[in-house]
Amino acid sequence: MRGEPGAGDADVVVTGLGTVNALASSVDAFAAALRAGACAIGPVTGFDASGYRSRIAAEVKELPPSDRLPPALRRRASRSDRLALAAAAEALRDSGLDVAAAPARVGVVLGATTAGMMAAETSLLARITGTATRYRRSRLVGTPMATSADLIAHLFGLGGPRLVLSTACSSSGTALGIACDWIRLGRVDAVLAGGTESMCRTIFAGFNALKALSLEPCRPFDRRRAGLSLxxxxxxxVVESAAHAARRNARAHATILGYGLSADAHHLTAPHPEGAGAALAMTRALARAGVAPADVDYINAHGTGTPLNDVVEAAAIERVFGEAAARLAVSSTKAAVGHTLGAAGAIEGLATVLALRDGFLPPTVNLEEPDPACRLDFVPRASRPAALRCALSNSYGFGGNNTTVVFGRA
Amino acid sequence: MPEAIVATGVGVVSPLGSQPAFWRRFCAGETGIAPVAGADAATPAPRLEARARDWDxxxxxxxxxxxxxxxCSQMIVSACRMALADAALVLEGRAAEExxxxxxxxxxxxxxxEDFLxxxxxxGPALANPLTFPNLVLNAPAGYAAIDLGxxxxxxxxVRGEASxxxxxxxxxxxxxxxxxDVLLAGGGDELAPILREIYRDAGLLSPDDGGEAWxxxxxxxxxxxxxxxxxxxxVLETARHAAARGARVLAEFAGHVAxxxxxxxHDWPTASAVGDAAATRHGLAALxxxxxxxxxTLLAVSCAASTARLDATEAARLxxxxxxxxxxxxxxxxxxAVGEWGSSGALAAVAAVLAVATGEVPRLGALDAPDPGGALRFADRRAPAPHGGFAAALVSATPRGGGALTLLFRRA
Incomplete structure (x- = not known):
């Protein structure tokens, strides 16, 4: 029989954390906001949202200052770039990692779905309205998806592999898993892994047209839930080989024990009705991590707040965990910080790491009347202290792809 | 040492057609470049493009x-189907599950x-098309492939720009x-789009040459x-064991990759002078x-050179x-x-590398007449003789914007 899974088994640890999101501009403030049960969803200010069914979102109100960027890059950096750079700077500082000691041994892998889309939209709009007669290169070079990873590599001197995953809303959960693969394959000692996403009209209009946006702040797993909040x-x-972290006496916030991927192969947007793909990702993740369902104390759910996702995800959890589901805590941080699409897996992975490290269950805020069809403990409204051994973070995306990451206590 | 990984099938949708036409025409030095469909004198120059053809x-x-x-999804999912057929691989039940x-x-x-925007x-937003939106995510092609093939x-x-x-x-x-x-379909696809042509043109990246299709x-x-x-x-990539168990024809071994x-x-390409001695790539390849x-x-190097002044010089120096x-x-x-620049055309470069190793035939630079002095490099121009004994190994080299270079190694299985 296996003992309690934890640092002893892990070859991959998390040694640095960084975030900028609608709740907070630092990890400490994010942890405090999660514990306090805060909700950052409010009126959209980034663009004119009149004419949309829903006009609320979880926006970053104050963009991190760009003064640390060289002037030549300042104008070109997209909103996604600046969010990613601020998070990367905080994570690297926190980790104490000396990148310059072996630059080629440090890589970067991000999840993203829109990158500099807002700037591209503005360029197109200027052409349509006739205020511009041509596309300006300087306005567009920062818009492609791969740029955020290139900027991070450039500014922090990373010489290892770079990759951007774009698997819709599972992008950055998968990025965390791929960082672990790189370490286990011996390609790198450490990886800056995560995701970045900034609001744009295309995404807002698309979800609005699908009638997937809630008119009030989303309430995952609630009987009255009516959609998501972007x-x-x-x-x-900073995901690091445990041996490397031990050699430099780095503090580990948590371990990453494994991850699992699957595809629904069912429909581009609707989840498989029985959650077969979601269950498969969880099953694969647990198997690869060598963790039994009974060892898991907490699941940070995909939990978007759409009628279909939440009931299907809850059913998949019940199917995978069986009797163990009864003592499992499950919550969605999307009601607090919004659905950040390509960054969701990373922000929620971070919330999961904080839960393990600090011993608390992040709540599902706005959850007032649990859906009787979802029979789990969803940690409604208020956080609770809890000593957690193992936790999962689920991320599912358009295209029908599913990612589950397994975290352990350091 | 992980188990060997092999390529057992290829699927192509390209301006040179699909298989086997793509390979035959590429080795004959033909081009897939043609005037922009429907272009006339009023169409702003440049008016050349390389459009995928001869497939449905x-x-x-x-x-x-x-x-x-x-x-874009249609091209990619079609190529997936073609690759599976080429590999004589039927994915059903448990095999599709994995x-x-x-x-x-x-x-x-x-x-x-662009249409959606x-x-x-x-x-206005009230009339935005809900049917189109799910297609806009970059992973729609992979999602459709999963649905079509189970x-x-x-x-x-x-997403890695020109190295995608x-x-x-x-x-x-x-x-x-x-x-x-044990089995993956792997590769990529990108589509011609009016907006991309305009952006490239306004950025001065396109060849202004309008003269002939060969250019x-x-x-x-x-x-x-x-x-x-x-x-x-x-x-189609498989573990060597999986390929052997089903008696598959192996085209080449995929020996690994180096970043x-x-x-x-x-936001830009490295300059040739910044390439240095490519030490990390040489050491990484030596380990493979x-x-x-x-x-x-003989060896083959399939480069990402795209007929641009700086990128090609960088690539020549790197190779x-x-x-x-x-x-x-x-x-x-x-x-x-022959097929133009599309962000994921490196997948077609990998197909060329695999087919060259499998057949010993030479994929050619059909329009090359006056090579830029590339030092010791030998270019596969129209006159280059096919190697005796075929190709032992083939590199695929990518030097995308931003400087994250990637080199793939294929070799005789």
């Missing part, structure tokens, strides 16, 4:  | 899945993205090497910009067993540094002279 932000984790 | 998604994709699919897909794309479904700006394994989409195809193959290698799948010539002294293209290329960071602005012994035969003393026994080529 958000923006970035989170970066 | 209805021949490949199930009608129910095809109904809502965008053009099989996955890794797609690289730089921009994905650009046409519908134009509609939004013209008619793939329930890892489903990944990666190479990045997808590198990721597929890792996904198999970490035991997450687009990587490594040529006359090169002056690329021609936009489109297509999709997919490889290197080159000094470059995050490259170069093979001289007696094993000269990577090959070092092996340069005299290597032939250098690029697919982009």
């Amino acid at each position: 958000g923006e932000g970035a989170a970066i984790l | 998604a209805r021949d490949h994709v199930r009608p129910a899945v095809l109904r809502r699919m965008d053009h 099989a996955g897909i890794v797609i690289g794309t730089a921009f994905g479904n650009l046409r519908e993205s 134009r509609g939004l700006f013209a008619k 793939l329930r394994g890892p489903n990944l989409t990666v 195809g190479e990045a997808a193959l590198a990721q597929a290698y890792d996904t198999i090497a970490t035991g997450q799948a 687009s010539s990587p490594f040529d002294q006359r090169r002056n910009g690329f021609v936009p293209g489109e297509g999709a290329a997919i490889l 290197e960071s080159l000094p470059a602005s995050p 067993g490259f170069p093979p012994p001289r007696a094993a035969g 000269a540094a990577i090959l070092g003393p092996e340069a005299p026994r290597a032939l250098v080529t690029s697919v982009k002279g």
Whole structure:
């Protein structure tokens, strides 16, 4: 029989944390806001949202200052870039990692879905309205998806592999998993892994047209839930080989024990009705992590607040955990920080790491009347102290792809 | 040491057609570049493009899945079907449950993205098209492929600018090497889109040459910009054990990949002078067993050179540094002279590398007349003789914007 899973088993640890999101501009403030049960969803200010069914989102009100960027890059950096850079700086500082000692041994992998889309939209709009007669290169070079990773590599001197995952809302959960793969394959000693996402009209209009946006702040797992609330932000984790971290006496916030991927192969937007893909990702993640369902104390759910997702995800959890589901805590931080799409897996992975490290269950804020069809402990409204051994973070995306990451206590 | 990974099938949708036409025409030095469809004197120059041709998604994709699919997804899913047929691989039941897909794309479904935004700006959010929106995510092609083929394994989409195809193959290698799948479809696709042509043109990146269809010539002294293209290329990758167990024909071994960071602005290409000695790539390739012994035969390097002044010079300098003393026994080529530049065309470069190793035939730089002095490099121009004993190994080299270089290694199985 296996003992309690934890640092003894892990070859991958998390040694640095950084975030900028609608709740907070630092990890400490984010942890405090999660514990306090705060909700950052409010009226949209980033663009004119009149004419939309829903006009609320979880926006970052104050963009991190760009003065640490060289002047040549300042104008070109997109909103997503700036969120990612601030999170990366905080995470690297926190980790104490000396990148310059072996630059080629440090990589970067991010999840993203829109990158500099807002700037691209503005350029197109200027052409349509005739205020511009051509596309300006300087306005567009910062818009492609791969740029945030290149900027981080450039500014922090990372010489290892770089990658951007774009698997919709599971992007950055998968990025955390791929960081672990790179370490286990011996490609790198450490990875800046996470995701970044900024609000844009395309995404807001698309979810609005699908009638997937809630008119009031989303309330996952609630009987009256009526859709999701979009958000923006970035989170970066320094994911490091346990041996490397031990050699430099780095503090580990948590371990990453494994991850699992699956596809629904069912529909581009609707989840599989029985949650087969979601269950498969959890099952694969647990198997790869060598963790039994009974060892898991907490699941940070995908929990978007759409009628379909939440009931399907709850059913998948019940199926995978069986009797162990009864003593499991499950919550969604999307009601607090919004659905940040390509950054969601990273921000929620960060919340999961904080829960393990600080011993608390982040609440599902706005949850007042639990849906009788979802029979789990969703940690409604208020956080609770809890000593957690193992926790999962679920991320599911358009395209029907599913990611589950398994975290352990350091 | 992870288990060997092999390529057992390829699927191609390209401006040179699909298989086997693509390979035959590429080796004959033909081009897929043609005047922009429907162009007339009023069309702003440049008016050349490389449009995917001679394929019909209805021949490949199930009608129910095809109904809502965008053009980029159609190319990619068709190429997936072609690759599986080429590999004689039937994915059903348990095999489909475990099989996955890794797609690289730089921009994905650009046409519908532009249409969606134009509609939004013209008619307001209340009339935005809910049917189009799900198609706009970059992973729509991989999602559609999973639905069409029933793939329930890892489903990944990666974005690395002009190295998106190479990045997808590198990721597929890792996904198999970490035991997450025995079989993956891996590659990429990107589509021609009016907005992209305009942005490239306004940025001065396109060849202003309007003269003839033949013009687009990587490594040529006359090169002056690329021609936009489109297509999709997919490889079936399997563990050697899985391929052997089903008696599959093995085209080549995928021996691994190496990443290197080159000094470059995050928004620009590195300069040739910044390439240095490509030490990380040389050491990484050495660890993968490259170069093979001289007696094993000739080497091939499929470069990302796109007929642009700076990128091609950078690539020539990089390949000269990577090959070092092996340069005299290597032939250098690029697919982009024939099929244009599309962000994930590196997947087609990988197909060319695999087919060259499998057949010994030479994929040619058909338009190359006056090579830029590339030091010791030997270019696979129209006159280059096919190597005796075929190709022992083939590199695929990508030097995308931002400086994150990637090199793939294929070799005789």
